[in-house]
Amino acid sequence: MTFPCPQIKSRIIPVPEQNERSSPNRMNGDQKQIRKGALMEQKKMTFDIPYIRLGFYAEMLADTRLPASKVSALRGGMGEMLLRQNCVNDRKCDGCMFHQACPVYRTLYTPMDPKPRYVTGQESVGYLLECSDRSEFMRKGDRLVFHLVLFGESIVYFNLYLQAFALLGMSGLGSARTQFRIAEVRNTEGGKIVSGNHVDMGKYRYSLxxxxxxxxxxxxxxxxxxxxxxxxxxxxxxxxxxxxxxxxxxxxxxxxxxxxxxxxxxxxxxxxxxxxxxxxxxxxxxxxxxxxxxxxxxxxxxxxxxxxxxxxxxxxxxxxxxxxxxxxxxxxxxxxxxxxxxxxxxxxxxxxxxxx
Structure with a gap:
Protein backbone atom coordinates (compact mmCIF):
# COMPACT_ATOMS: atom_id res chain seq x y z
CA MET A 1 0.00 0.00 0.00
CA THR A 2 1.27 3.41 -0.85
CA PHE A 3 0.44 6.60 0.90
CA PRO A 4 0.06 9.83 -0.94
CA CYS A 5 2.75 12.32 -0.13
CA PRO A 6 1.19 15.36 1.47
CA GLN A 7 1.70 18.57 -0.34
CA ILE A 8 3.55 21.15 1.67
CA LYS A 9 3.04 24.70 0.67
CA SER A 10 6.26 26.58 0.97
CA ARG A 11 6.15 30.12 2.12
CA ILE A 12 8.69 32.53 0.79
CA ILE A 13 9.48 35.20 3.32
CA PRO A 14 10.67 38.31 1.59
CA VAL A 15 13.90 39.79 2.89
CA PRO A 16 13.85 43.56 2.99
CA GLU A 17 16.41 45.16 0.76
CA GLN A 18 19.36 46.68 2.57
CA ASN A 19 21.65 49.37 1.48
CA GLU A 20 25.15 47.82 1.30
CA ARG A 21 26.68 50.95 2.71
CA SER A 22 24.32 51.12 5.67
CA SER A 23 24.20 47.40 6.55
CA PRO A 24 25.81 46.91 9.97
CA ASN A 25 26.80 43.29 9.17
CA ARG A 26 28.38 43.92 5.79
CA MET A 27 32.03 44.88 5.44
CA ASN A 28 33.42 46.77 2.50
CA GLY A 29 36.68 45.79 0.81
CA ASP A 30 38.90 47.88 3.07
CA GLN A 31 37.22 46.52 6.20
CA LYS A 32 37.68 42.94 4.98
CA GLN A 33 41.37 43.55 4.41
CA ILE A 34 41.72 45.08 7.86
CA ARG A 35 39.87 42.14 9.41
CA LYS A 36 41.96 39.62 7.47
CA GLY A 37 45.15 41.42 8.45
CA ALA A 38 44.09 41.48 12.11
CA LEU A 39 43.47 37.72 12.10
CA MET A 40 46.80 37.06 10.43
CA GLU A 41 48.56 39.37 12.87
CA GLN A 42 46.91 37.62 15.81
CA LYS A 43 48.39 34.28 14.74
CA LYS A 44 51.84 35.58 13.88
CA MET A 45 54.68 34.54 16.17
CA THR A 46 56.41 37.27 18.14
CA PHE A 47 59.82 37.38 19.78
CA ASP A 48 58.74 40.30 21.99
CA ILE A 49 58.59 37.99 24.99
CA PRO A 50 59.73 39.46 28.33
CA TYR A 51 62.42 37.56 30.22
CA ILE A 52 65.01 38.03 32.93
CA ARG A 53 68.05 35.82 33.61
CA LEU A 54 68.95 35.85 37.29
CA GLY A 55 72.31 34.73 38.63
CA PHE A 56 72.12 33.20 42.13
CA TYR A 57 75.34 33.04 44.16
CA ALA A 58 74.94 30.43 46.90
CA GLU A 59 77.69 30.48 49.55
CA MET A 60 78.45 27.12 51.16
CA LEU A 61 78.23 27.11 54.98
CA ALA A 62 80.41 23.99 55.37
CA ASP A 63 82.61 21.64 53.36
CA THR A 64 80.31 19.43 51.32
CA ARG A 65 79.82 17.07 48.42
CA LEU A 66 77.35 17.75 45.63
CA PRO A 67 76.22 15.83 42.55
CA ALA A 68 77.91 16.75 39.28
CA SER A 69 74.51 17.58 37.77
CA LYS A 70 72.90 19.99 40.23
CA VAL A 71 69.87 21.33 38.38
CA SER A 72 67.59 18.41 39.27
CA ALA A 73 68.43 18.82 42.98
CA LEU A 74 67.84 22.58 42.76
CA ARG A 75 64.54 22.12 40.91
CA GLY A 76 63.30 19.42 43.28
CA GLY A 77 64.34 21.42 46.33
CA MET A 78 62.75 24.60 45.00
CA GLY A 79 59.45 22.81 44.40
CA GLU A 80 59.48 21.27 47.87
CA MET A 81 60.14 24.65 49.52
CA LEU A 82 57.37 26.32 47.51
CA LEU A 83 54.96 23.66 48.75
CA ARG A 84 56.10 24.03 52.35
CA GLN A 85 55.68 27.79 52.25
CA ASN A 86 52.45 28.12 50.30
CA CYS A 87 50.29 24.97 50.18
CA VAL A 88 47.10 25.29 52.28
CA ASN A 89 45.42 22.02 51.25
CA ASP A 90 47.80 19.30 52.49
CA ARG A 91 49.28 18.97 48.97
CA LYS A 92 46.01 17.64 47.57
CA CYS A 93 45.96 19.44 44.24
CA ASP A 94 43.10 17.51 42.64
CA GLY A 95 39.85 19.31 43.38
CA CYS A 96 41.53 22.05 45.41
CA MET A 97 39.27 25.11 45.50
CA PHE A 98 42.33 27.39 45.52
CA HIS A 99 43.87 25.88 42.39
CA GLN A 100 43.58 28.97 40.19
CA ALA A 101 45.07 31.27 42.84
CA CYS A 102 47.71 28.78 44.02
CA PRO A 103 51.18 30.40 43.96
CA VAL A 104 52.83 26.97 43.68
CA TYR A 105 50.83 26.17 40.56
CA ARG A 106 51.62 29.54 39.03
CA THR A 107 55.35 29.37 39.77
CA LEU A 108 56.03 25.69 38.98
CA TYR A 109 53.69 25.32 36.02
CA THR A 110 52.49 27.54 33.20
CA PRO A 111 48.76 28.26 32.99
CA MET A 112 47.85 28.52 29.29
CA ASP A 113 44.27 28.78 28.06
CA PRO A 114 44.13 28.06 25.20
CA LYS A 115 47.32 26.08 24.66
CA PRO A 116 48.99 24.39 21.68
CA ARG A 117 47.51 21.05 20.63
CA TYR A 118 50.70 19.12 21.42
CA VAL A 119 50.65 20.34 25.04
CA THR A 120 48.69 17.63 26.85
CA GLY A 121 49.93 17.99 30.42
CA GLN A 122 51.16 20.68 32.78
CA GLU A 123 54.05 22.48 31.15
CA SER A 124 56.75 24.50 32.90
CA VAL A 125 57.73 27.06 30.28
CA GLY A 126 57.61 30.09 32.59
CA TYR A 127 61.00 29.37 34.13
CA LEU A 128 64.27 27.50 33.57
CA LEU A 129 67.12 26.51 35.85
CA GLU A 130 70.73 26.35 34.66
CA CYS A 131 73.96 25.35 36.38
CA SER A 132 77.21 24.69 34.53
CA ASP A 133 79.29 24.00 37.67
CA ARG A 134 79.99 20.25 37.75
CA SER A 135 82.39 20.23 40.71
CA GLU A 136 81.48 17.58 43.28
CA PHE A 137 83.35 18.96 46.29
CA MET A 138 83.04 22.48 47.66
CA ARG A 139 84.64 24.06 50.70
CA LYS A 140 83.06 26.38 53.22
CA GLY A 141 82.80 29.84 51.68
CA ASP A 142 82.85 28.58 48.08
CA ARG A 143 80.05 29.89 45.90
CA LEU A 144 77.82 27.79 43.69
CA VAL A 145 76.47 29.86 40.79
CA PHE A 146 73.21 28.87 39.13
CA HIS A 147 70.75 30.77 36.97
CA LEU A 148 66.99 31.13 37.04
CA VAL A 149 65.44 32.37 33.78
CA LEU A 150 61.90 33.74 34.06
CA PHE A 151 59.51 34.45 31.18
CA GLY A 152 56.22 36.33 30.91
CA GLU A 153 54.09 36.55 34.03
CA SER A 154 56.54 34.35 35.95
CA ILE A 155 58.74 37.45 36.20
CA VAL A 156 56.44 38.94 38.87
CA TYR A 157 56.95 35.94 41.19
CA PHE A 158 60.63 36.68 41.88
CA ASN A 159 60.06 37.03 45.63
CA LEU A 160 58.52 33.54 45.83
CA TYR A 161 61.47 31.97 44.01
CA LEU A 162 63.93 33.90 46.19
CA GLN A 163 62.22 32.77 49.40
CA ALA A 164 62.17 29.18 48.16
CA PHE A 165 65.93 29.11 47.53
CA ALA A 166 66.66 30.88 50.82
CA LEU A 167 64.61 28.25 52.66
CA LEU A 168 66.31 25.48 50.65
CA GLY A 169 69.66 26.80 51.87
CA MET A 170 68.50 26.45 55.47
CA SER A 171 66.91 23.03 54.90
CA GLY A 172 69.77 21.61 52.84
CA LEU A 173 70.34 20.68 49.19
CA GLY A 174 70.45 17.11 47.91
CA SER A 175 71.12 13.89 49.79
CA ALA A 176 74.02 15.50 51.71
CA ARG A 177 71.67 18.25 52.98
CA THR A 178 74.17 20.89 51.93
CA GLN A 179 73.40 24.18 53.64
CA PHE A 180 74.08 27.53 52.02
CA ARG A 181 72.99 31.14 52.02
CA ILE A 182 72.03 33.31 49.06
CA ALA A 183 74.86 35.84 49.07
CA GLU A 184 73.88 37.63 45.85
CA VAL A 185 71.35 37.65 43.05
CA ARG A 186 72.31 39.50 39.87
CA ASN A 187 70.24 40.61 36.90
CA THR A 188 70.84 39.87 33.21
CA GLU A 189 73.47 42.63 32.96
CA GLY A 190 75.21 41.63 36.20
CA GLY A 191 73.69 44.32 38.44
CA LYS A 192 73.11 43.26 42.06
CA ILE A 193 69.45 42.84 42.93
CA VAL A 194 70.20 41.05 46.20
CA SER A 195 73.32 41.57 48.28
CA GLY A 196 73.22 39.96 51.71
CA ASN A 197 69.95 41.07 53.30
CA HIS A 198 69.49 44.06 50.98
CA VAL A 199 67.11 43.84 48.00
CA ASP A 200 67.16 46.54 45.30
CA MET A 201 64.12 46.02 43.08
CA GLY A 202 65.23 49.01 41.02
CA LYS A 203 67.80 46.63 39.50
CA TYR A 204 65.11 44.07 38.68
CA ARG A 205 64.76 44.88 34.97
CA TYR A 206 63.49 42.52 32.30
CA SER A 207 64.44 42.39 28.62
CA LEU A 208 62.81 41.02 25.46
Whole structure:
Protein backbone atom coordinates (compact mmCIF):
# COMPACT_ATOMS: atom_id res chain seq x y z
CA MET A 1 0.00 0.00 0.00
CA THR A 2 1.27 3.41 -0.85
CA PHE A 3 0.44 6.60 0.90
CA PRO A 4 0.06 9.83 -0.94
CA CYS A 5 2.75 12.32 -0.13
CA PRO A 6 1.19 15.36 1.47
CA GLN A 7 1.70 18.57 -0.34
CA ILE A 8 3.55 21.15 1.67
CA LYS A 9 3.04 24.70 0.67
CA SER A 10 6.26 26.58 0.97
CA ARG A 11 6.15 30.12 2.12
CA ILE A 12 8.69 32.53 0.79
CA ILE A 13 9.48 35.20 3.32
CA PRO A 14 10.67 38.31 1.59
CA VAL A 15 13.90 39.79 2.89
CA PRO A 16 13.85 43.56 2.99
CA GLU A 17 16.41 45.16 0.76
CA GLN A 18 19.36 46.68 2.57
CA ASN A 19 21.65 49.37 1.48
CA GLU A 20 25.15 47.82 1.30
CA ARG A 21 26.68 50.95 2.71
CA SER A 22 24.32 51.12 5.67
CA SER A 23 24.20 47.40 6.55
CA PRO A 24 25.81 46.91 9.97
CA ASN A 25 26.80 43.29 9.17
CA ARG A 26 28.38 43.92 5.79
CA MET A 27 32.03 44.88 5.44
CA ASN A 28 33.42 46.77 2.50
CA GLY A 29 36.68 45.79 0.81
CA ASP A 30 38.90 47.88 3.07
CA GLN A 31 37.22 46.52 6.20
CA LYS A 32 37.68 42.94 4.98
CA GLN A 33 41.37 43.55 4.41
CA ILE A 34 41.72 45.08 7.86
CA ARG A 35 39.87 42.14 9.41
CA LYS A 36 41.96 39.62 7.47
CA GLY A 37 45.15 41.42 8.45
CA ALA A 38 44.09 41.48 12.11
CA LEU A 39 43.47 37.72 12.10
CA MET A 40 46.80 37.06 10.43
CA GLU A 41 48.56 39.37 12.87
CA GLN A 42 46.91 37.62 15.81
CA LYS A 43 48.39 34.28 14.74
CA LYS A 44 51.84 35.58 13.88
CA MET A 45 54.68 34.54 16.17
CA THR A 46 56.41 37.27 18.14
CA PHE A 47 59.82 37.38 19.78
CA ASP A 48 58.74 40.30 21.99
CA ILE A 49 58.59 37.99 24.99
CA PRO A 50 59.73 39.46 28.33
CA TYR A 51 62.42 37.56 30.22
CA ILE A 52 65.01 38.03 32.93
CA ARG A 53 68.05 35.82 33.61
CA LEU A 54 68.95 35.85 37.29
CA GLY A 55 72.31 34.73 38.63
CA PHE A 56 72.12 33.20 42.13
CA TYR A 57 75.34 33.04 44.16
CA ALA A 58 74.94 30.43 46.90
CA GLU A 59 77.69 30.48 49.55
CA MET A 60 78.45 27.12 51.16
CA LEU A 61 78.23 27.11 54.98
CA ALA A 62 80.41 23.99 55.37
CA ASP A 63 82.61 21.64 53.36
CA THR A 64 80.31 19.43 51.32
CA ARG A 65 79.82 17.07 48.42
CA LEU A 66 77.35 17.75 45.63
CA PRO A 67 76.22 15.83 42.55
CA ALA A 68 77.91 16.75 39.28
CA SER A 69 74.51 17.58 37.77
CA LYS A 70 72.90 19.99 40.23
CA VAL A 71 69.87 21.33 38.38
CA SER A 72 67.59 18.41 39.27
CA ALA A 73 68.43 18.82 42.98
CA LEU A 74 67.84 22.58 42.76
CA ARG A 75 64.54 22.12 40.91
CA GLY A 76 63.30 19.42 43.28
CA GLY A 77 64.34 21.42 46.33
CA MET A 78 62.75 24.60 45.00
CA GLY A 79 59.45 22.81 44.40
CA GLU A 80 59.48 21.27 47.87
CA MET A 81 60.14 24.65 49.52
CA LEU A 82 57.37 26.32 47.51
CA LEU A 83 54.96 23.66 48.75
CA ARG A 84 56.10 24.03 52.35
CA GLN A 85 55.68 27.79 52.25
CA ASN A 86 52.45 28.12 50.30
CA CYS A 87 50.29 24.97 50.18
CA VAL A 88 47.10 25.29 52.28
CA ASN A 89 45.42 22.02 51.25
CA ASP A 90 47.80 19.30 52.49
CA ARG A 91 49.28 18.97 48.97
CA LYS A 92 46.01 17.64 47.57
CA CYS A 93 45.96 19.44 44.24
CA ASP A 94 43.10 17.51 42.64
CA GLY A 95 39.85 19.31 43.38
CA CYS A 96 41.53 22.05 45.41
CA MET A 97 39.27 25.11 45.50
CA PHE A 98 42.33 27.39 45.52
CA HIS A 99 43.87 25.88 42.39
CA GLN A 100 43.58 28.97 40.19
CA ALA A 101 45.07 31.27 42.84
CA CYS A 102 47.71 28.78 44.02
CA PRO A 103 51.18 30.40 43.96
CA VAL A 104 52.83 26.97 43.68
CA TYR A 105 50.83 26.17 40.56
CA ARG A 106 51.62 29.54 39.03
CA THR A 107 55.35 29.37 39.77
CA LEU A 108 56.03 25.69 38.98
CA TYR A 109 53.69 25.32 36.02
CA THR A 110 52.49 27.54 33.20
CA PRO A 111 48.76 28.26 32.99
CA MET A 112 47.85 28.52 29.29
CA ASP A 113 44.27 28.78 28.06
CA PRO A 114 44.13 28.06 25.20
CA LYS A 115 47.32 26.08 24.66
CA PRO A 116 48.99 24.39 21.68
CA ARG A 117 47.51 21.05 20.63
CA TYR A 118 50.70 19.12 21.42
CA VAL A 119 50.65 20.34 25.04
CA THR A 120 48.69 17.63 26.85
CA GLY A 121 49.93 17.99 30.42
CA GLN A 122 51.16 20.68 32.78
CA GLU A 123 54.05 22.48 31.15
CA SER A 124 56.75 24.50 32.90
CA VAL A 125 57.73 27.06 30.28
CA GLY A 126 57.61 30.09 32.59
CA TYR A 127 61.00 29.37 34.13
CA LEU A 128 64.27 27.50 33.57
CA LEU A 129 67.12 26.51 35.85
CA GLU A 130 70.73 26.35 34.66
CA CYS A 131 73.96 25.35 36.38
CA SER A 132 77.21 24.69 34.53
CA ASP A 133 79.29 24.00 37.67
CA ARG A 134 79.99 20.25 37.75
CA SER A 135 82.39 20.23 40.71
CA GLU A 136 81.48 17.58 43.28
CA PHE A 137 83.35 18.96 46.29
CA MET A 138 83.04 22.48 47.66
CA ARG A 139 84.64 24.06 50.70
CA LYS A 140 83.06 26.38 53.22
CA GLY A 141 82.80 29.84 51.68
CA ASP A 142 82.85 28.58 48.08
CA ARG A 143 80.05 29.89 45.90
CA LEU A 144 77.82 27.79 43.69
CA VAL A 145 76.47 29.86 40.79
CA PHE A 146 73.21 28.87 39.13
CA HIS A 147 70.75 30.77 36.97
CA LEU A 148 66.99 31.13 37.04
CA VAL A 149 65.44 32.37 33.78
CA LEU A 150 61.90 33.74 34.06
CA PHE A 151 59.51 34.45 31.18
CA GLY A 152 56.22 36.33 30.91
CA GLU A 153 54.09 36.55 34.03
CA SER A 154 56.54 34.35 35.95
CA ILE A 155 58.74 37.45 36.20
CA VAL A 156 56.44 38.94 38.87
CA TYR A 157 56.95 35.94 41.19
CA PHE A 158 60.63 36.68 41.88
CA ASN A 159 60.06 37.03 45.63
CA LEU A 160 58.52 33.54 45.83
CA TYR A 161 61.47 31.97 44.01
CA LEU A 162 63.93 33.90 46.19
CA GLN A 163 62.22 32.77 49.40
CA ALA A 164 62.17 29.18 48.16
CA PHE A 165 65.93 29.11 47.53
CA ALA A 166 66.66 30.88 50.82
CA LEU A 167 64.61 28.25 52.66
CA LEU A 168 66.31 25.48 50.65
CA GLY A 169 69.66 26.80 51.87
CA MET A 170 68.50 26.45 55.47
CA SER A 171 66.91 23.03 54.90
CA GLY A 172 69.77 21.61 52.84
CA LEU A 173 70.34 20.68 49.19
CA GLY A 174 70.45 17.11 47.91
CA SER A 175 71.12 13.89 49.79
CA ALA A 176 74.02 15.50 51.71
CA ARG A 177 71.67 18.25 52.98
CA THR A 178 74.17 20.89 51.93
CA GLN A 179 73.40 24.18 53.64
CA PHE A 180 74.08 27.53 52.02
CA ARG A 181 72.99 31.14 52.02
CA ILE A 182 72.03 33.31 49.06
CA ALA A 183 74.86 35.84 49.07
CA GLU A 184 73.88 37.63 45.85
CA VAL A 185 71.35 37.65 43.05
CA ARG A 186 72.31 39.50 39.87
CA ASN A 187 70.24 40.61 36.90
CA THR A 188 70.84 39.87 33.21
CA GLU A 189 73.47 42.63 32.96
CA GLY A 190 75.21 41.63 36.20
CA GLY A 191 73.69 44.32 38.44
CA LYS A 192 73.11 43.26 42.06
CA ILE A 193 69.45 42.84 42.93
CA VAL A 194 70.20 41.05 46.20
CA SER A 195 73.32 41.57 48.28
CA GLY A 196 73.22 39.96 51.71
CA ASN A 197 69.95 41.07 53.30
CA HIS A 198 69.49 44.06 50.98
CA VAL A 199 67.11 43.84 48.00
CA ASP A 200 67.16 46.54 45.30
CA MET A 201 64.12 46.02 43.08
CA GLY A 202 65.23 49.01 41.02
CA LYS A 203 67.80 46.63 39.50
CA TYR A 204 65.11 44.07 38.68
CA ARG A 205 64.76 44.88 34.97
CA TYR A 206 63.49 42.52 32.30
CA SER A 207 64.44 42.39 28.62
CA LEU A 208 62.81 41.02 25.46
CA UNK A 209 63.80 37.88 23.56
CA UNK A 210 63.80 39.97 20.36
CA UNK A 211 66.53 42.20 21.83
CA UNK A 212 68.54 39.12 22.77
CA UNK A 213 68.34 37.86 19.17
CA UNK A 214 69.61 41.20 17.82
CA UNK A 215 72.50 41.28 20.28
CA UNK A 216 73.54 37.69 19.61
CA UNK A 217 73.45 38.23 15.85
CA UNK A 218 75.82 41.15 16.26
CA UNK A 219 78.12 39.01 18.43
CA UNK A 220 78.08 36.07 16.02
CA UNK A 221 78.79 38.25 13.01
CA UNK A 222 78.65 37.07 9.41
CA UNK A 223 79.96 33.55 8.88
CA UNK A 224 78.17 32.46 5.69
CA UNK A 225 75.94 30.00 7.56
CA UNK A 226 78.86 28.12 9.15
CA UNK A 227 77.75 27.63 12.75
CA UNK A 228 78.51 25.18 15.51
CA UNK A 229 75.76 24.30 18.00
CA UNK A 230 76.94 22.79 21.30
CA UNK A 231 74.61 21.16 23.81
CA UNK A 232 75.86 21.73 27.36
CA UNK A 233 72.95 19.73 28.81
CA UNK A 234 71.18 16.65 27.41
CA UNK A 235 68.43 17.04 24.83
CA UNK A 236 65.34 14.85 25.29
CA UNK A 237 63.19 15.30 22.20
CA UNK A 238 61.26 13.15 19.75
CA UNK A 239 61.59 13.16 15.98
CA UNK A 240 59.12 11.17 13.89
CA UNK A 241 57.60 9.80 17.13
CA UNK A 242 60.90 8.37 18.41
CA UNK A 243 63.34 9.86 20.91
CA UNK A 244 66.35 11.08 19.01
CA UNK A 245 69.68 9.27 19.21
CA UNK A 246 71.25 11.74 16.78
CA UNK A 247 70.58 15.33 15.72
CA UNK A 248 68.29 16.33 12.84
CA UNK A 249 68.20 19.88 11.50
CA UNK A 250 64.42 19.93 11.06
CA UNK A 251 63.87 18.62 14.59
CA UNK A 252 66.20 21.23 16.12
CA UNK A 253 64.57 24.16 14.34
CA UNK A 254 61.04 22.97 15.04
CA UNK A 255 61.95 22.21 18.65
CA UNK A 256 63.17 25.78 19.15
CA UNK A 257 60.07 27.13 17.38
CA UNK A 258 57.73 25.12 19.62
CA UNK A 259 59.31 26.63 22.72
CA UNK A 260 58.79 30.11 21.31
CA UNK A 261 55.21 29.20 20.41
CA UNK A 262 54.46 27.99 23.95
CA UNK A 263 55.81 31.25 25.34
CA UNK A 264 53.62 33.12 22.85
CA UNK A 265 50.60 31.29 24.23
CA UNK A 266 51.80 32.06 27.76
CA UNK A 267 51.77 35.80 27.04
CA UNK A 268 48.33 35.57 25.39
CA UNK A 269 49.26 35.29 21.70
CA UNK A 270 47.89 32.00 20.30
CA UNK A 271 50.30 32.01 17.37
CA UNK A 272 50.75 29.37 14.70
CA UNK A 273 54.02 27.56 14.17
CA UNK A 274 55.91 29.07 11.23
CA UNK A 275 56.26 27.15 7.99
CA UNK A 276 59.95 27.05 7.14
CA UNK A 277 60.84 27.08 3.45
CA UNK A 278 64.06 25.16 4.13
CA UNK A 279 66.21 23.94 7.00
CA UNK A 280 69.91 24.16 7.87
CA UNK A 281 72.32 21.65 6.36
CA UNK A 282 74.29 19.58 8.88
CA UNK A 283 77.88 18.95 7.79
CA UNK A 284 78.81 16.69 10.72
CA UNK A 285 77.94 15.98 14.34
CA UNK A 286 79.14 14.32 17.52
CA UNK A 287 76.65 12.58 19.82
CA UNK A 288 76.79 10.96 23.24
CA UNK A 289 74.03 9.59 25.43
CA UNK A 290 73.58 10.99 28.92
CA UNK A 291 71.34 10.28 31.89
CA UNK A 292 70.56 12.15 35.10
CA UNK A 293 69.05 10.54 38.18
CA UNK A 294 66.74 12.48 40.47
CA UNK A 295 64.22 11.83 43.21
CA UNK A 296 60.64 12.69 42.30
CA UNK A 297 58.29 13.67 45.14
CA UNK A 298 55.41 13.42 42.67
CA UNK A 299 56.20 9.83 41.69
CA UNK A 300 57.51 8.91 45.12
CA UNK A 301 60.84 7.49 44.03
CA UNK A 302 63.94 7.81 41.86
CA UNK A 303 63.54 8.82 38.22
CA UNK A 304 66.13 8.70 35.43
CA UNK A 305 66.08 11.46 32.82
CA UNK A 306 67.76 10.57 29.52
CA UNK A 307 68.90 12.51 26.49
CA UNK A 308 71.73 13.17 24.05
CA UNK A 309 74.38 15.88 24.01
CA UNK A 310 77.18 16.81 21.65
CA UNK A 311 77.86 19.21 18.80
CA UNK A 312 76.24 19.96 15.45
CA UNK A 313 78.22 21.59 12.63
CA UNK A 314 76.17 23.48 10.04
CA UNK A 315 77.33 24.47 6.58
CA UNK A 316 74.18 26.39 5.69
CA UNK A 317 71.80 28.35 7.93
CA UNK A 318 68.65 30.10 6.63
CA UNK A 319 67.98 33.42 8.36
CA UNK A 320 64.48 32.37 9.42
CA UNK A 321 65.89 29.32 11.21
CA UNK A 322 68.75 31.25 12.82
CA UNK A 323 66.33 33.52 14.71
CA UNK A 324 64.62 30.58 16.39
CA UNK A 325 67.86 28.77 17.20
CA UNK A 326 69.23 31.93 18.83
CA UNK A 327 66.01 32.29 20.84
CA UNK A 328 66.46 28.67 21.89
CA UNK A 329 69.68 29.60 23.69
CA UNK A 330 67.39 31.32 26.19
CA UNK A 331 64.36 29.05 26.09
CA UNK A 332 66.11 25.65 25.70
CA UNK A 333 64.29 22.96 23.73
CA UNK A 334 62.79 19.52 24.24
CA UNK A 335 61.45 17.90 27.40
CA UNK A 336 62.61 18.41 31.00
CA UNK A 337 63.78 21.96 30.25
CA UNK A 338 62.81 23.09 33.76
CA UNK A 339 65.43 20.59 34.98
CA UNK A 340 68.08 22.21 32.79
CA UNK A 341 67.74 19.89 29.79
CA UNK A 342 68.04 21.18 26.22
CA UNK A 343 70.53 23.98 26.93
CA UNK A 344 72.91 24.89 24.09
CA UNK A 345 74.76 27.78 22.51
CA UNK A 346 75.67 28.82 18.96
CA UNK A 347 79.02 30.08 17.72
CA UNK A 348 80.90 30.48 14.47
CA UNK A 349 82.51 27.30 13.16
CA UNK A 350 85.92 28.97 13.08
CA UNK A 351 87.86 25.82 12.17
CA UNK A 352 85.75 25.31 9.06
CA UNK A 353 86.12 28.97 8.10
CA UNK A 354 89.91 28.80 8.57
CA UNK A 355 90.12 25.70 6.38
CA UNK A 356 88.32 27.60 3.63
Missing amino acids: VSDYIKRRKAELGFCDGKYRLTFTAPLAMKYQKEYMNRFYAEALVKGAARRVQMLNYYIGNDADLPEFSRYPVIRSQTVRKESVKRYSHTQGGPVTLRGISGQVFFQDMPEECLNYLIAGELTHMGKCSSFGFGKYYLEQDRFYLQEK
